[in-house]
Amino acid sequence: MNSYDVAIIGSGPGGYVAAIRCAQLGMKTAIIEKYATLGGTCLNVGCIPSKALLDSSHHYEDAVKHFEEHGIDIPGEIKVNLKQMIDRKQSVVDQTTGGIDFLMKKNNIDVYQGLGSFKDATHILIKGDKEEEIEAKNTIIATGSKPSSLPFINIDKERIITSTEALKLKEIPKHLIVIGGGVIGLELGQVYKRLGAEVSVVEYMDRIIPTMDSGLSKELNKVLKKQKFSINASHKVKSVERKGDEVIVKADNKKGEEVEFKGDYCLVSVGRRPYTDGLNAEAAGVKLNDRGQVEVNEHLQTSASNIYAIGDVVKGAMLAHKAEEEGVFVAEILAGQKPHIDYNLIPGVVYTWPEVASVGKTEEQLKDTGVDYKVGQFPMRALGRSRASMDLDGFVKILADKSTDEILGVHMIGARAADMIAEAVVAMEYRASAEDVSRMSHAHPTFTEAIKEAALAATDDRALHV
Structure with missing residues (x-):
């Protein structure tokens, strides 16, 4: 029987990142995945393929609706080749999941293909093409989530x-x-x-x-x-x-x-529901709550002291990057380090066009908790970059403490908001004030100038371009 310092059940963004960090920190590591490819929901049937289709469909829409205005004439009818679009999506998925295979080999992580279930707190049964058993000093549950439904809906997977x-x-x-x-x-x-x-x-x-x-x-x-x-x-x-x-x-x-x-x-x-089917958590002394989530403490430790859980299977936002942060967090705890996660600073993104992104507190949350705040908002259509690219919809809104000027929340909708939100996360991680951001030089012309202008608007209503 193979023995490991740590075994991870589930190879999504939380699981595979946890495995890599554990290996980097010198632990003998195994990862268990019941599906044929690594990467979990995100890489196989979630974040990555949906973005591939969003990009392909965006190109098509631009060709049909906007190319002519840009001075691009295409003779003949523009048609959708849905099969090619889906095939391209799959090739992106295959490249990405193949990349995870490479990272497992590079970091000397043993990969087991099959359903992992607890025999007890230190032994895991793996049921795949053959049945195996491994021993793990510590285990990280990273089994993710599945789509939810409503009790009266029969999902036939066809219509x-x-x-x-x-x-x-x-x-x-x-x-x-x-x-x-x-x-x-x-x-x-x-x-x-x-x-x-x-x-x-x-x-x-x-x-x-x-x-x-x-x-x-x-x-x-x-x-x-x-x-x-x-x-x-x-x-x-x-x-x-x-x-x-x-x-x-x-x-x-x-x-x-x-x-x-x-x-x-x-x-x-x-929505989605935590996925623990077949895990046999009770055999390891791991408790689930009434929502099916694995119960954990502030160190993401379960009721079994050597077993941890991360990602969609525990409380909090069901986000790939939240799971990644938790994977690194647990690995570093196992190594005796003292990592931290500020859940308030994990951004949320909607990849429609325009994109929507948010970090920190919403206005509703600040009102509910009685925080005295001020608002600075700037429309995307007032930017030269927005006019140049014809992406005029949206705004950036900064919420700051009325007395200290510390940024409490940043909310944006517009072109490239998914990328721009990182600036807000950095600012808030270092507890920047709206004035701090307003004094930073932003390249012109860029979409991020809207962040500077919103910060100026929050600082004594000083926005320059409205």
Whole structure:
């Protein structure tokens, strides 16, 4: 039987990063993955393939709608080759997951393919092509999450689908009904909207992206409606029925009236649930809470002292980069170091176009906790860079403490917001004031000038270009 200092169950961003950091710190490390490829949901059927399709569909939309204005004439009809688009997406996935294979070899990490389950707190059974058993002094649970559904929905993976199936459709839907106005539903909805589908979003809450600052929600709602999305907030779905190639969704609106949506595909994107199926956690003395999450303390240690858990399977935002931070955190704790994670400074991003990004506190959170704050906001359309690229929608908003000027939250919607948010994270990590950021030189013309201008706006209303 092979023995290890640490074994990681699950090879998503949290798991494989934890394995690499453990190996870097001198631990003999094993990683266990039940699927044939490493990388988990994110690399195989999540972050990476969805961004590949978002980029491909964005190119198509630009060619159809904007090339002529840029002085680019394309003779003949511009057509979508969906098969090639899906094939390219898969090649990106294959390259990325292959990269993880390389990193495992480079760091001398033993990879086991099969379902890992606890025999006890220090022994793990692996059921794959053959059954194996390994011994691990410490274990990190990184088994991730799966798409959630509603109890009355029968997901047939043909017409009533999850994000996994939406990444490999063989035709462009005529009318895609999206249940859930969160990140996944809006991103995949935009992919198929660009390619020619009619898209109806049905959201239970009173606004889309309901966990983000309401100003972002309001602006994205306006932009998506301009893109001809049908946004139906405050709608409680009560039935989803398939009749041949037609899907019928019935929901009650906020007045209690029944509304019916008919389409040829229905994407169910109502969140994700922690995945511990087959883990046999109880055999190791690992407790789960009533939401199916693995219970952990502030060191991400479970009720079994030598077992830790990270990523989507524990509390907190279900984000790949949050899982990565936790993977490094646990590895460094096992090595006797004293790492830290500030969960308030883990950014959230929606990769629609315009992109949406956020870090820190929202206005609603500051109001609820009674914090006296000030706001600086700057519209993207006032930037020379935005006019040059025809990306005029959106804004940057900075929330700062009214007395100390410390930045408490940054919320942005616009071109390249997903990349720009890192500046806000750095500033807040070092507890910068709005004035600190306003005094930094930002290259011109760039989208990031909006951050400087929003900081100026928060500092005695000093924005220069509005």
